[in-house]
Structures are given as structure tokens and as C-alpha cells.
Amino acid sequence: FASPCAGLCAPLGLLILYFFFFAFVLFVDPLDAKACPSGEFMCANRKCLATVYVCDGDDDCGDGSDELKCAAPLTCGPNHLRCNTSECVPLMWSCDGDPDCSDNSDEGPERCGGDGVPYLANRKANCTAGEFRCANGECVRLTWKCDGDPDCKDKSDESDCPLLTCRPDEFQCGDGSCIHGTKQCNKIYDCLDHSDESGCVNATKCEGPLKFLCKNGECIDSSKVCDSVKDCKDRSDEPKKECGLNECMINNGGCSHVCMDRPIGFECQCPTGYQLLDKKTCGDIDECENPDACSQICINYKGDFKCECYEGYEMDPVTKTCKAEGKSPYLLFTNRHEIRRVDLVKRDYSQVVSTQKNTVALDLDVANNRIFWCDRFHRKIYSAFIHEASDPAQQVPLVDSSLKTPVGLALDWLQHNLYWTDSGDKSISVASVDGTKRRVLINTDLSEPRAIALDPHHGFMYWSDWGTRAKIEKAGMNGVDRQVLVADNIEWPNGITLDVANRRLYWVDSKLHLVASVDLNGAHRRTHISSAERLGHPYALAVFEDRIYWTDRDRAAVFMANRLTGQEIHTLAENLNDPHDIVVFHQLRQPQGPDSCNLGSVANGGCDYLCLKAPQITEHSPKYTCACPDGQDLGPDMRGCVPAPRNDLTTPSHSAGLTPGTRVTVAEDFSLPSGGVSQADATPHLTTAPSGAPESLTPLSTLKPVSSQESKALVPVVATVVFGLVCTGVYLVWRNWRRNSTKSMNFDNPVYRKTTGEGEEDEIHIGRTDGMGHHAHHHPYPQGVSMGVVGAGGGTLRGYVLFLMYSFGLCVIPGGPWSSGNTV
Incomplete structure (x- = not known):
């Protein structure tokens, strides 16, 4: 029997399958x-x-x-302000000189009064002589005014500019700006309007094997050579002796490898991996001289080369590039009021830190999953564990005092110290990772320090300075061995970063609109990207694997590109608020190594304060050095700290008993007694003159050398003083002799006192016999008359009278009016 669905079931089944297929296509994405x-x-x-x-008011997608x-929210919370754009910002952020609403309404004059001028990072109260003041209050270099490239945020440096006239060796773009003449028709848009590449003819060289160069300079197709037709006007394409001659038949034409016969003449060629050293001999090509040959390690062989990867990376079989092993890397970048995260594989986009005022710099401790950042508005450095950083209660301020404008931040993940730059006080400082110990490392010859990067394995730090003399510098992480790496063809170096694996330093130049790199000694410079269109105002960058990542403040976005070719530019995040710093989170970004300060049994290298990695200049370099807080120096053992010696060479003005011009040398902190110091009480570090002078000192810096004429004039005075001192000595010897040879008695007579109070020592002395022994002997001088000591009572006056008389040659003869029975 025939099946009832014979000839029907198969088409019906196909129809059902088609139905479900179209339903899936139409209704399922x-x-x-x-x-x-x-x-x-x-x-x-x-x-x-x-x-x-x-x-949230931002186009993040x-x-x-x-x-x-x-x-739109009808109202904001009780502690928030509603902007005119319906945004809600913390109320404490209003009228602080820093606009937080997208329309600046939180700083508007209707709310805050004044002119409502928004806060800007480069605004100063007064610009220096070499700076131009923008209309919004910013300060930029004076040489940048009217250069065709806006540097002010409001572009006022390019307003009211005369028509530019380019130099003879420059090309003038359609917008009036000038570029170097060699950049015209180089297949790269250097002018913003692309006028440098318009009208260019892609001329090719007249070379074989497709072209033939006539002797008169004409260029014809090689197929027309030796075809019995005179195509060159000078007939050089039809030489009778050479047409039909194969030079390669004789000794291979003299070629070391391959000889190719041509209609006229011949050509020597080389196999792959070799190149012509001259026109006939082939030599090995060192492919490793090309920095783009390999992603990381390049090994040259004869006629070939090989690429390898460092430990922790593996070769991608398709792209032949080195990829990091382990967890997928992700980016962290500051966006003014927050810190955001972008996964570089999954492209997930999330918030890590929120409710910040003006975050400008950050770094990571990958091993401990910790983040550090600077808030320029609050002038503080914070830290938190990444998984807890969204909770304000977990955000710990590490450094919250004596900061002016912190703009760069870097962590030494091996010795656990934190470094930062401060453009406000023009310094580079270091602190322990908990912020309890800190010291200024460098504060000289810094103009506008910006970014900082560390190489803890070798003990060096690197920083950028975009001041009047822009440069990138290098020094040991303990502040020694300072040197300039880049000083030429650099204008506004903002961000810098280290490619630890390949031992190179990268930077962005916001003025020249480029990304460039050098090795860690400042050599082998390369420009990776150079384009005003692609690099508006790059601020910071990070390098990992074969990619460069950077933030652009003008374009309010984060970008990435191939670091080897400078191509494949893509946008990772856009429509941002004000992106600044950027870092990559991955364990290979901070390769582990020994902590030089804790190699032995002694913690912190035995240092009383900070232990800093020393630069590894030679194999004999120290692993670390100790450092003390500001105002203290290392002691004799180079580990402990002692107060730094005082630089001043004079004591304070309150030090009494010192004559004007007296030089005082103080080895350590030393205060003089308010009542004066006698010679007997002076220490070896203190030199004083006789007392009784005014309580003021002449600083040594104000003393001028005595001329020869003045020296001659002082000779009689000095002689007189010396003679007087000699007379004084003779008199004192005589007095001492007479006192010892004369018997005397004394009794108190209040009539002769200037006061009847106790403590006075003035007495009347009358000679006596040995029988009067119940009265005590007294020193014939009151206490206050000793030379160099300030006393009280009439004894001081008589002492000075005697001193003055002897000084002027009035030597008293024993038995005279001052040597009667009553002693003075």
C-alpha cells in the first residue's frame, strides 16, 4: 500500500522548517x-x-x-544643587570657583555674585613676563600667541592675530598656519584643513623592471626597449650592441647571488633576508634594527629573524604579537569628579571612585588591589582598595597637608613609597605608602613639573616639565644623579609612562600634537603619532602590550592605537567631563622583585625614617639609601637623623651682652642666657666680647672689608688701647699685692649705700689689725666689677671709670687720689 503522505510529507516538513527559520530571523536578534x-x-x-x-546627563554609550x-528630576536631594540643565551636584560644590554643572550654573554670577568666571587649572593671579594671559584668566607661553594653534581653553590666544607670513622653507595651510615644507605631499594630513595634501601628484621613480630611463631624462615603459622602435628622442632605447646581449651568461654578470637579464643591461638581486651592499654583492639584513619588526624580542639570523616574547607573555599565532597571560587588563582613568574603569577585552564600563572634586592623577598597587589618586582642588592624596573605593568612608587621605598643586603621582610597588610632583611649590616629594613619613627630594630648577614615572627595579624616576625650558628628566629615586633626557623638539610634555618590558619612555606633547618615545637613556627617539587632528590636547598616556592609550582633554575622550605603527586609532570612551590621568591594571605592569629595604633581617634597611631605592648605575651601586624628614640630615652612621645645622652665622637680636659685629658660631641649637654670658661660661662653639654693649648685633653679611687707608687710620687707636690694657694689667697686679700685704677690717654702714635693700655688695673698708678676726674678709671688688660681667650698683661705674682712664693713658700711680686707704 502507498503511504498516505507519499510525496507530501517531505515538502510539508520543509515548509515548517522555513516557517520557523523566518520567524527566528524576524523576531529574534x-x-x-x-x-x-x-x-x-x-x-x-x-x-x-x-x-x-x-x-546621568552624559552620553556614555x-x-x-x-x-x-x-x-528630569523635579527636585534634588537636600544636600544637592539642581543645575539649570536639571543635573544634581553636591551643594558644597557650588560657588567654590570650580564649575561642576555642564552649563557652569553652579558658579554663575546670579548665584555666587561676581563675574562667575569658571575655575581653570592654569589660571594664575598674575602671569609672568614670558606668559600670555588668556581672556579666561589662564596663562600660556607668550610665544604660543598667534601661532595658529589655540592653547587657551577659550582660544583667545589666537584672536586678533595678524595674517601669518610663513618662512621661505614653510608651507602655508589654507587656514593661514605654517608647517615645515617637507610635510607637504607626504601622504599625512599636517594642516587641519588637509590643504598640504591637496593637488599632490603621486610621482614614481623611473626604475626597472617596469620603467626605462632614457639618457636624456625621458621615462618610457620597459616593454618599448629593444623593440626596433626609437621611443626615446635620443634613441638610447635601441642600442645595437646591447640589445639581445645577455650579460648574465658571463660570470653571472658579477652578481654574488641572482643575475636578472634586462633588454639593456642586467640587474643583481638578493634572496629574502639579504640586501645589496653594493650593486653586485648581497649581505644579511638585520631585521632587528627595525623597531617594528617584533612586538618584544627580536633575534637576527643570517638571512632571517625570529620574534619571541618576555616571560609572562605569549605569541599570538595570528597577529604574531605578544599578549599578556593571566587576567584581562583594564584601564582606569580620571574623569574629574570620578575615576572610571574600562575592560580592554569585554569593554565593560563602570565607575570605581565617585563624588570627587577634581581628580588629576592616579596610580595603582596591583598586588594589593589598591588605588591612589590626587585631588587638586582639595590638595590631598587619597588611597582605597579598588573594591571599596566607591564608599567615601573607605577613602583614606594619605597626604593632606603642605600640598599646593599636586599633579603627578607614582607608586614604588617594591619599596612601598609614594612619589608626586607639585607644580605649586615646584617640587618632587616622596612619602611612605601610609603617608606618615615624607620628604622633598628635588625643589631646584623645576618650572612646571607634571607627570612622574618610576622604575623601581633599577632605581630611577622620570618626570616631565612643561615650563619655559620644557624637558623630560631622570634621577635616582633617592634624588641623586639627575640628568636631562629630552630637551630638543619638545614644547608641552604632559603625560609620560614607561614601557617596562621594552625599556622605553613614552610621552605626549600637547603643543606639538604627538606621541613619541626614547630609550631609558634618552637615545633612539621615535615619533609614533603626529597629528593635530588626532591629538587635540593629549594629557596622559599608558602603554601595555602593543597598544598606546591616552586621554584627550579637547576631545573629552580616551583613545588607543597600535604603538608600533601609530595606526588603528579607536575611541574607548567619549563625551567625558574632563579626563586627565590614565593607567593600565595588570600584574605584568608592575613586575615583582625584591624589596631592597628589607632583604636582610633588619627592617627598613635599618633606617630611622625613609628607605629609598638607590639608582643602579653600576654593579657596585648601593641598593638603597636612608633619608630624613625635611630639616634633618643623616647622622654619622648614615641611618639615623639629626637636626640640620643652622645656616645663619649670627645669634638672634635678643642675645644680650654681645658687642656689635661680634661673630658667633653655633654648632647646634643654642640659646644665650638673658643676663649675658661671661668668658668663663662660654662654650668652645661660642665666642663673645666683653659685656655691657647694646643688645643688638651687626649681621656678618652687612660688614664690609676695611680698606688699607682705614687700616692706617686705626693704628694709633689700636696702639692706645693696647697701652691702656698694659697699664690696667700693671695696676691690677699692684692692687693684688697691696691687698695681700695690708690688714683690714670692715663694717656695714648703710649711710654709704645707694639703697638699704638686701643683696647690695658695696661696702666701706678700713684697715684693721689681726685682732679683729670676728669679721669676715671680703673681696675688695664688688661682684659686678669683674671684667666682662654686667653687675649692679656703683661698683660697675667705678670699674668703667678705671677702665676708661687706663685706656686713655691715665695710669694711676699707687698712693694717688684713687689709692687711699678706702679701696674702690
Whole structure:
């Protein structure tokens, strides 16, 4: 029997399959298979965002889908201010000179009074002589005014500029700006309007094997050579002797490897991996001389080369580039009021730190999953564990005093110290990772220090300075062995970073609009990207694997590119607020190594204060050195700290009993007694003159050398003083002799006192016999008359009278009016 569905079941089954297929195509989006993780929002362009970015007033998706269907809040919280754009910002942020609303309404004159001028990082009260003051109050270099490149945020440095006239060796773009003549028709848009590449003819060289150069300079196709037709006007394409001659038949044409016969003449060629050293001999090509040959390690062989990767990386079999092993890397970057995170593989986008005022710099402790950042507005350095950083209670201020404008931050992840730059006081400082110990390392010859990077394995730090003499410098992490790495062809170096694996330093120049690099000795410079269109105002950068990542303040975005070629530029995050610093989180970014300060049994290297990594200049270099707080120096053991010696050479003005011009040398902190110091009480470090002089000193810096004429004039005076001193000595010897040879008695007579109070020592002395022994002997001088000591009572006056008389030659003869029975 025939089946009832014979000839029908198969078409019916196919029809059902077609039905389900079209239903799936029409109603099921295959991209839904890629769902965002729980708690995240999927944009219309399939991008995943943290829900905190939805309806926050910023286009974080890039297509605006995160800001659709958002109802504007009718009111903000009690501690928040509602901007004119319906945004809510903390109330404490209003009228602080730093606009937080996108329309600046939190700083507007209607709310805060005044002119409502917004806060800007480069604004100063007064610009220096070499700076131009922008209309918004910023200060930029005077040489940057009217150079065709806006540097002020409001572009006022390019307003009211005369028509530019380019130099003879420059090309003038359509907008009037000038570029070097060699940049015209180089297949790169150097002018913003692309006028440098318009009208260019892609002329090719007249070379074989496709072209033939006639002797008169004409260029014809090689196929027309030796075809019995005279195509060159000088007929050089039809030489009778050479047409049909194969020079390679004789001794291979003299070629060392391959000889190719041509219609006229011949050509020597080389196999792959070799190149012509002259026109006939082939030699090995060192492919490793090309920095783009390999991602990391390049090994040259004869006629070939090989690429390898460092430990922790593996070769990608498709791209032949080195990829990091382990967890996928992610970016962290500051966005003024927050710190954001972008996963470089999954492209997840989330918030790490929120409710900040003006974050400008950050760094990481990868091993401990910790983040450090600077808030320029609050002038503090904070730290938190990354998984707790969103909680303000977990954000610990490490350095919260004596900071003016912290702008750069870097962590020594081996010795656990934190370094930062401060453009306000023009310094580079270091502190322990907990912030309890700190010291200024460098504060000389710094103009506008910006970014800082560390190489803890070799003990060097690197920083950029975009001041009047822009440069990138290098020094030991203990502040020694300072040297300039880059000083030429550099204008506004902002961010710097180290490619630890390949031992290179990268930087961005916001003025020259480029990304460049050198090795860690400042040699082998390369420019990776140079384009005003692609690099508006780059601020910071990071390098990992074969990628460069950077923030651009003009374009308010984060970008990445291939570090080897400078191509493949992509946008990672856009429509940002004010992006500044950027770092990569991955364990290979901070390769582990020994802590030089804790190699032995002695903690912290035995240092009383800071232990800093020393630069490894030679194999005999120290592993570390100790450092003391500001105002103290290392002691004799180079580990302990002692107070630094005082620089001043004179005592304070309150030190009494010193004659004007007296030089005082103080080895350590030393205060003089308020009542004066006698010669007997002076220490070996203190030299004083006789007392009784005014309580003021002449600083040594104000004393001028005595001329020869003045010296001659002082000779009689000096002689007189010396003679007087000799007379004084003779008199004192005589007095002492007479006192010892004369018997005397004394009794108190209040009539002769200037006061009847106790403590006075003035007495009347009358000679006596040995029988009067019940009265005590007294020193014939009152206490206050001793030379060099300030006393009290009439004894002081008589002592000075005697001194003056002897000094002027009035030597008293024993038995005279001053030597009667009553002693003075």
C-alpha cells in the first residue's frame, strides 16, 4: 500500500522548517546572545555600561541611548544643587570657583555674585613676563600667541592675530598656519584643513623592471626597449650592441647571488633576508634594527629573524604579537569628579571612585588591589582598595597637608613609597605608602613639573616639565644623579609612562600634537603619532602590550592605537567631563622583585625614617639609601637623623651682652642666657666680647672689608688701647699685692649705700689689725666689677671709670687720689 503522505510529507516538513527559520530571523536578534552582565545596561550599539551612568546627563554609550527615556528630576536631594540643565551636584560644590554643572550654573554670577568666571587649572593671579594671559584668566607661553594653534581653553590666544607670513622653507595651510615644507605631499594630513595634501601628484621613480630611463631624462615603459622602435628622442632605447646581449651568461654578470637579464643591461638581486651592499654583492639584513619588526624580542639570523616574547607573555599565532597571560587588563582613568574603569577585552564600563572634586592623577598597587589618586582642588592624596573605593568612608587621605598643586603621582610597588610632583611649590616629594613619613627630594630648577614615572627595579624616576625650558628628566629615586633626557623638539610634555618590558619612555606633547618615545637613556627617539587632528590636547598616556592609550582633554575622550605603527586609532570612551590621568591594571605592569629595604633581617634597611631605592648605575651601586624628614640630615652612621645645622652665622637680636659685629658660631641649637654670658661660661662653639654693649648685633653679611687707608687710620687707636690694657694689667697686679700685704677690717654702714635693700655688695673698708678676726674678709671688688660681667650698683661705674682712664693713658700711680686707704 502507498503511504498516505507519499510525496507530501517531505515538502510539508520543509515548509515548517522555513516557517520557523523566518520567524527566528524576524523576531529574534542574534546579538541578544551577547547579554551584559547582571546589573549593567546594554546600549543600542551593544555596549555595556554600569547602571550609574544611565540618565546621568552624559552620553556614555556614544549613541545617546543611555540618556533616552530619562525623566528630569523635579527636585534634588537636600544636600544637592539642581543645575539649570536639571543635573544634581553636591551643594558644597557650588560657588567654590570650580564649575561642576555642564552649563557652569553652579558658579554663575546670579548665584555666587561676581563675574562667575569658571575655575581653570592654569589660571594664575598674575602671569609672568614670558606668559600670555588668556581672556579666561589662564596663562600660556607668550610665544604660543598667534601661532595658529589655540592653547587657551577659550582660544583667545589666537584672536586678533595678524595674517601669518610663513618662512621661505614653510608651507602655508589654507587656514593661514605654517608647517615645515617637507610635510607637504607626504601622504599625512599636517594642516587641519588637509590643504598640504591637496593637488599632490603621486610621482614614481623611473626604475626597472617596469620603467626605462632614457639618457636624456625621458621615462618610457620597459616593454618599448629593444623593440626596433626609437621611443626615446635620443634613441638610447635601441642600442645595437646591447640589445639581445645577455650579460648574465658571463660570470653571472658579477652578481654574488641572482643575475636578472634586462633588454639593456642586467640587474643583481638578493634572496629574502639579504640586501645589496653594493650593486653586485648581497649581505644579511638585520631585521632587528627595525623597531617594528617584533612586538618584544627580536633575534637576527643570517638571512632571517625570529620574534619571541618576555616571560609572562605569549605569541599570538595570528597577529604574531605578544599578549599578556593571566587576567584581562583594564584601564582606569580620571574623569574629574570620578575615576572610571574600562575592560580592554569585554569593554565593560563602570565607575570605581565617585563624588570627587577634581581628580588629576592616579596610580595603582596591583598586588594589593589598591588605588591612589590626587585631588587638586582639595590638595590631598587619597588611597582605597579598588573594591571599596566607591564608599567615601573607605577613602583614606594619605597626604593632606603642605600640598599646593599636586599633579603627578607614582607608586614604588617594591619599596612601598609614594612619589608626586607639585607644580605649586615646584617640587618632587616622596612619602611612605601610609603617608606618615615624607620628604622633598628635588625643589631646584623645576618650572612646571607634571607627570612622574618610576622604575623601581633599577632605581630611577622620570618626570616631565612643561615650563619655559620644557624637558623630560631622570634621577635616582633617592634624588641623586639627575640628568636631562629630552630637551630638543619638545614644547608641552604632559603625560609620560614607561614601557617596562621594552625599556622605553613614552610621552605626549600637547603643543606639538604627538606621541613619541626614547630609550631609558634618552637615545633612539621615535615619533609614533603626529597629528593635530588626532591629538587635540593629549594629557596622559599608558602603554601595555602593543597598544598606546591616552586621554584627550579637547576631545573629552580616551583613545588607543597600535604603538608600533601609530595606526588603528579607536575611541574607548567619549563625551567625558574632563579626563586627565590614565593607567593600565595588570600584574605584568608592575613586575615583582625584591624589596631592597628589607632583604636582610633588619627592617627598613635599618633606617630611622625613609628607605629609598638607590639608582643602579653600576654593579657596585648601593641598593638603597636612608633619608630624613625635611630639616634633618643623616647622622654619622648614615641611618639615623639629626637636626640640620643652622645656616645663619649670627645669634638672634635678643642675645644680650654681645658687642656689635661680634661673630658667633653655633654648632647646634643654642640659646644665650638673658643676663649675658661671661668668658668663663662660654662654650668652645661660642665666642663673645666683653659685656655691657647694646643688645643688638651687626649681621656678618652687612660688614664690609676695611680698606688699607682705614687700616692706617686705626693704628694709633689700636696702639692706645693696647697701652691702656698694659697699664690696667700693671695696676691690677699692684692692687693684688697691696691687698695681700695690708690688714683690714670692715663694717656695714648703710649711710654709704645707694639703697638699704638686701643683696647690695658695696661696702666701706678700713684697715684693721689681726685682732679683729670676728669679721669676715671680703673681696675688695664688688661682684659686678669683674671684667666682662654686667653687675649692679656703683661698683660697675667705678670699674668703667678705671677702665676708661687706663685706656686713655691715665695710669694711676699707687698712693694717688684713687689709692687711699678706702679701696674702690
